[in-house]
Amino acid sequence: MGLLSTLTLLNPLSAFAQDGAAMTAEQSDPIKLGWMVGAPPPDDKIIRFTDPDYFSFPKLRWTVCHFRELMPTVNVSRGIGDPVPFAAKVDPAIDALTFTPLGGDGTMTWAESLDANFTDGIVVLHDGVVVYEKYSGCLTELGQHGAMSVTKSITGLLGEMLVAEGMIDETAEVASLVPELADSAFGDATVKQVLEMTTNLDYSEDYSDPNADVWTYGAAGNPLPKPADYTGPRTYFEYLQTVRKAGEHGGAFGYKTINTDALGWIIARVTGKSVAQLLQDRIWSQMGAAQDGYYTVDSIGTPFAGGGLNASLTDLARIGQLMLGNGAINGKQLVPEAAIARIRAGGDVDAFAKAGYDLLPGWSYRGMWWITNNAHGAYMARGVHGQSIYVDPEAKMVIARFASNPQAGNAANDPTTLPAYEAVGEYLLGQ
C-alpha cells in the first residue's frame, strides 16, 4: 500500500473515499487554519504533494487553489492584450432568494447555500453582466482554482468544435484516429460514444477498493518518479492502451474519466496540439480572459484532459458565457454555433438513466456536458467537491462556482445546489 498514498496524486477523484466532515465551512477555512503560512510554516501546517491527505478535507480546502505549487503544470496563456472585464450590476436581492433543498422540507437562502457547499468563489452573470460575485476560502480574484471534472466539459467542447468543423468524424472508430488504441477498449468505440461516455469499459472508479483500476490510472498519470520495482503504465497514454471492454459500446452512460483522456489523445493527434495548446489558441487567448489558466501534467508533459484545468473564477464564467452565446463572446465567434447546438440537444436519456443518478432524473450527457432537460434547457459542467458551470439559456444566466466541499461526489451538494441555481434562474427570468 506504500505506493497508494502517492497514487492519489493526479486523480482528483481520489477523495471520493473520504468521509464527510464534522467541520463547517467557517471552521475549516484554510486561511484561518493557517496552512502554509510562515517561513517555514509550522510542521503541522505544511502540505506536501506526497502527503496521503493532501487532497483530503480539510487540507483540500488549501490545495484546490495551489495545485501548481505541488506538481508540474502547463500554461494556458490569456495572451498579452487587455482583458475584457464583465460589466457589473450587483443585485443585493439575490442573497435572500429562497429554495427548498432536494429531499428536504424546509427552505434555505442563497446566502446560506454558499457555506453549506463550502463555496470558494461564485459568480452569477445575467445576460453577460455580473449580478453576484463572492470569494471565500482560499480563493481571491487574483487566484486560480482546480476545475476538476469541469475540465471534461472543456475537453468535450473542443471535441464538439472539431466535429462541427469537420476535423473529426464522430462516426469514426477511435482506432482509425489513434492506432495505438486499436487493441484497447476504445479501439472500436466511435468518437461519439467517447464524447457521450457510452463506451463499455472494464474500469472501476471504486475508491474503496485498493485494487480498483483508478489507482493504476492515478499511478500512470502521477508525474513523480516511479519506484524501482514499478512495472505499470507510466503515462496517461500508456494506461489508456491497457483498458479492456466490458461489453458492447453504446448501451449505457458510464461516467469514467478515461473517456476524456482518450478524447484528449484524439484531439492531440488530429490537431497536432495538446488540449492545453488548442484551448489556448482557440479560446483562452481569444475570450478576454483575466488570467492564464493551467493544466496539471503527467511525467511526459501530457495535460490531464479529464480533470487537470485550473482557472480564475471569472475565466470559468467566460467559458459559461461562451456557451450561452452559442460559441460567441465579446462579439467574436470562437466556436461554431453548431457545436454548442449539438451539446444543447443533449444525449440519450435512456442510456443516462441506466447509470442510476437518483438526483438527476431525466438528465442526459452530451459532448461531456450534463444536460438537465429542465424547463429552462439548462446544462452544466460538473467537478468533484462542487465545481460547476451552470448555463441557463432561458434566463440568460451563467453561474460559475469553485468549491471545496468535504464530499467529493456532487450528490453531496446537489440538494443545496441545483434548486438554488434554479431559483436564481427563475428570479432573473423575471428581471
Added chain:
Amino acid sequence: MGLLSTLTLLNPLSAFAQDGAAMTAEQSDPIKLGWMVGAPPPDDKIIRFTDPDYFSFPKLRWTVCHFRELMPTVNVSRGIGDPVPFAAKVDPAIDALTFTPLGGDGTMTWAESLDANFTDGIVVLHDGVVVYEKYSGCLTELGQHGAMSVTKSITGLLGEMLVAEGMIDETAEVASLVPELADSAFGDATVKQVLEMTTNLDYSEDYSDPNADVWTYGAAGNPLPKPADYTGPRTYFEYLQTVRKAGEHGGAFGYKTINTDALGWIIARVTGKSVAQLLQDRIWSQMGAAQDGYYTVDSIGTPFAGGGLNASLTDLARIGQLMLGNGAINGKQLVPEAAIARIRAGGDVDAFAKAGYDLLPGWSYRGMWWITNNAHGAYMARGVHGQSIYVDPEAKMVIARFASNPQAGNAANDPTTLPAYEAVGEYLLGQ
C-alpha cells in the same frame, strides 16, 4: 552517485560542469530538434525532470522555457488589469552596429552576436521605448523563460527596498532577524554583508567535485520525494542552517547562491511574505506586466530566491526600466529612489577584485547587482547561460536578454556580450 543525477534539479548552476557545445544556435534550435512534440513525443524527444541531462545542452534550450512543466512553481500575479505595453520605434540600424569582442581583434555585428550567445529573446529600450525586440529558440512573446541568477538581483532589489524603507537595518546581524540562523555562518554576518556577498562561507560551488556543498544544497531544494535512506536537509531553510564560516566576513566578494536564499529568508521573516508574494504585491502587479511570473519552489513551497524566477521577456525589461527610472515606472514610484541609489553607488571594488573575475576589471557588487563602473554607470543582473538585464543610465538604455548558451558561466558569453551592449549604449547616446 544515484541521487546526484536528480540533485541537479533545482539548482540551475549545475550545468557549470558541462563542456562547450559543438552545435551552433541554429543546429541546436529546440524547435527544429522537436523536443516534446507529439502525442506522445518519440522516446528520444522526451525531456523529464528526472533526466540527468534535462538542463544540459542541447536539452536546456527547451527546458529554459518550460521549467513549470517539469516541477512545482508558485505564481507571481500581474493582477487582472490592463498591461501597459512599451511604446515601440524599432531601429533597423542596430543590427549592423559593430564591436570588438573582448580579447579578440576582429569585429562582430550586433546581429551576429545574438546567435553567438544562443539568444532566446532580447529587447532594447531607449528611454522606455522599444528600439529592438527579437525572439528565437524556445521563446515567444507569450512565453516565459528562466531568469536564473537574475533572480538574485530581484531578491536584492526587494532587500534594498526594505532597507531604504527602514524595515530592515542593514547593520543588523542576521541572527537577530532569523534566530534559526544564529549558529550558522550567517548568524554574525550583517544584512549588508549578505546583500554584497562578502560573507565568508565554507561552501563550494565546484561542480566538478561530487562532494561539493552545492550538491547537498541541490538535494535540499529539490521538491521531489527523498530516497528512504536520505538524511540530509530537506528544504532551503534547513540547508542554510548547516552552513559554516570559513573565516571573518567582510573581506572579499564571494559569489554564492546561498547568500540570496538567506536574504530571501530574512525578507520573508520581516515582511511575513515570501519573496514571490512580496514581488507580486509591491512590483509585479503594479508595473503593467504583460504576464504573470513564477518561481520554482522546494518541497515546502519556498520560492528559490537565488535562481527560481521565470518571466516574459518584456517583463524582465520592465524590471530594468524600473531600475532606470530610479524605482518608478509608468509614473508610479514602486521602489524608493534611495534603494536604487544604493545599488548604483556600487560595492567595494577591492573586495570584488579578490574574486578574480578577469573579464570584469574594476566592477563591484551591491544589493545583488553587478556594477560595471564604466563611463555610463551601467549595472547588470546576470544569470547562467546568458540571462541578463543591463541598465545604462547615461544612454537611458535597458537591455533584457534570455539565452541558452551551452556554457553556464557568463565568462563564456561576456566577450561577445559586454562590448555589444556598450556599443548599443554608445549608439543610443548619440540618438
